[in-house]
Amino acid sequence: MNTIKDIIDKPIFTKEELILLLSSEKEDKQLIFSKATEIKAEYVGRKVYFRGLIEFSNKCRKNCFYCGIRAGNNIINRYEVSEEEVIDAVKYAYENNYGSIVLQAGERNDRQFVETISNILKKIKKIANGKLGITLSLGEQTEKTYRKWMENGAHRYLLRIETSNPDLYKKLHPDDDGHRFEIRLECLQLLKKIGYQVGTGVMIGLPFQTIEHLADDLLFFKEFDVDMVGMGPYIEHEQTPLYQYKDQLINKTNRFNLSLKMIAILRIMMKDINIAATTAMQTLDPAGREKALKVGANIIMPNLTPVKYRENYLLYEDKPCIDEEASECKNCLEARIKIAGDEIGYGEWGDSKHFANKK
Ligand code: 5AD
Ligand code: SF4
Ligand code: FES
Numbered sequence: 001m002n003t004i005k006d007i008i009d010k011p012i013f014t015k016e017e018l019i020l021l022l023s024s025e026k027e028d029k030q031l032i033f034s035k036a037t038e039i040k041a042e043y044v045g046r047k048v049y050f051r052g053l054i055e056f057s058n059k060c061r062k063n064c065f066y067c068g069i070r071a072g073n074n075i076i077n078r079y080e081v082s083e084e085e086v087i088d089a090v091k092y093a094y095e096n097n098y099g100s101i102v103l104q105a106g107e108r109n110d111r112q113f114v115e116t117i118s119n120i121l122k123k124i125k126k127i128a129n130g131k132l133g134i135t136l137s138l139g140e141q142t143e144k145t146y147r148k149w150m151e152n153g154a155h156r157y158l159l160r161i162e163t164s165n166p167d168l169y170k171k172l173h174p175d176d177d178g179h180r181f182e183i184r185l186e187c188l189q190l191l192k193k194i195g196y197q198v199g200t201g202v203m204i205g206l207p208f209q210t211i212e213h214l215a216d217d218l219l220f221f222k223e224f225d226v227d228m229v230g231m232g233p234y235i236e237h238e239q240t241p242l243y244q245y246k247d248q249l250i251n252k253t254n255r256f257n258l259s260l261k262m263i264a265i266l267r268i269m270m271k272d273i274n275i276a277a278t279t280a281m282q283t284l285d286p287a288g289r290e291k292a293l294k295v296g297a298n299i300i301m302p303n304l305t306p307v308k309y310r311e312n313y314l315l316y317e318d319k320p321c322i323d324e325e326a327s328e329c330k331n332c333l334e335a336r337i338k339i340a341g342d343e344i345g346y347g348e349w350g351d352s353k354h355f356a357n358k359k
Helices: 004-008 015-023 026-043 083-095 111-127 143-151 166-172 181-194 211-224 241-248 252-269 279-284 288-294 326-339 353-358
Strands: 047-057 100-105 133-137 156-158 197-200
Touching: 004 015, 004 026, 015 211, 015 252, 026 252, 047 083, 047 326, 083 100, 083 111, 100 111, 100 156, 111 133, 111 143, 143 181, 166 181, 181 197, 197 211, 211 252, 252 279, 252 288, 279 288, 288 326
Parallel strands: 047 100, 100 133, 133 156, 156 197
Antiparallel strands: none
């Protein structure tokens, strides 16, 4: 039988090998982590790029069973950050050399929303003299909308597949036309065709999810040939339908460790993509983001949402940085990145090298 050491040096992994890697513990796990650290240094370097995150609005037309801001949650206050506040956040990112910003919101596709985003994009381009990279994370949209936003200045798009298994997807979403796996996949394909750098991702430790599913998720990223991945642990939220399965979940330590392994294995599989050290990692471990950086992640998203809105953008419980001003997160992350032994790529877009290498 192959040892972990033999497997990690192979050019491609089979599903069976991925399952072995994902199940590894102790020295075997450390071998995977060291290999991922090496590959990160060699292929993307030890620079971490900032994506200043603006959680533009928590209004959402969807009802994903895991998410705290789902339309059916009528306990939270719904908000939309004013254009002026978005501009202030963008100025902060620009003045502090963040390199890029991410505009994220619950999913909406009404005309007014599409127009508002277009206008904001044009303003961002102007204010930052075209120097800030712009990523959108605004869910499923029509081809026309995706194209329009690209013309207005966006060049990266994040749309997590959440799970690459259609049956599991069904268990996590209402069974209606607003929540179809096939449509999500089509959107990802559209984004690629249009020319965005495309990011996707999954949640780890979901109810009903198995190691086999996670192995398939890794194969999905490879097969789709994604440019960026953001993934992290699933964290239960009391005001959601999936909360009823909270006692069936793997414990938080194991969920965190599994997430770290997913990041490290993905780095070994896809050497030159961008991988985010997600905020959810920090929810389960105070040093979660640093640990993610150590085993292969190279992107961090400091929160730039005005503090007064943050408590209403809780997709999951115990989300960090609810009261911290942008400058506090900046200092905090600078320290964390230093601890991880990396440096910050200030003033650089930090585009996915994979995207450039594909051309
Ligand atoms: N736990 C972890 N991640 C979550 N997301 C939504 N709800 C949760 C949760 N309960 C993630 C989804 C979505 C992203 C914006 O946040 O993967 O795509
Ligand atoms: Fe809306 Fe996204 Fe939450 Fe689903 S995960 S309910 S689309 S904000
Ligand atoms: Fe926000 Fe640490 S990143 S306080």
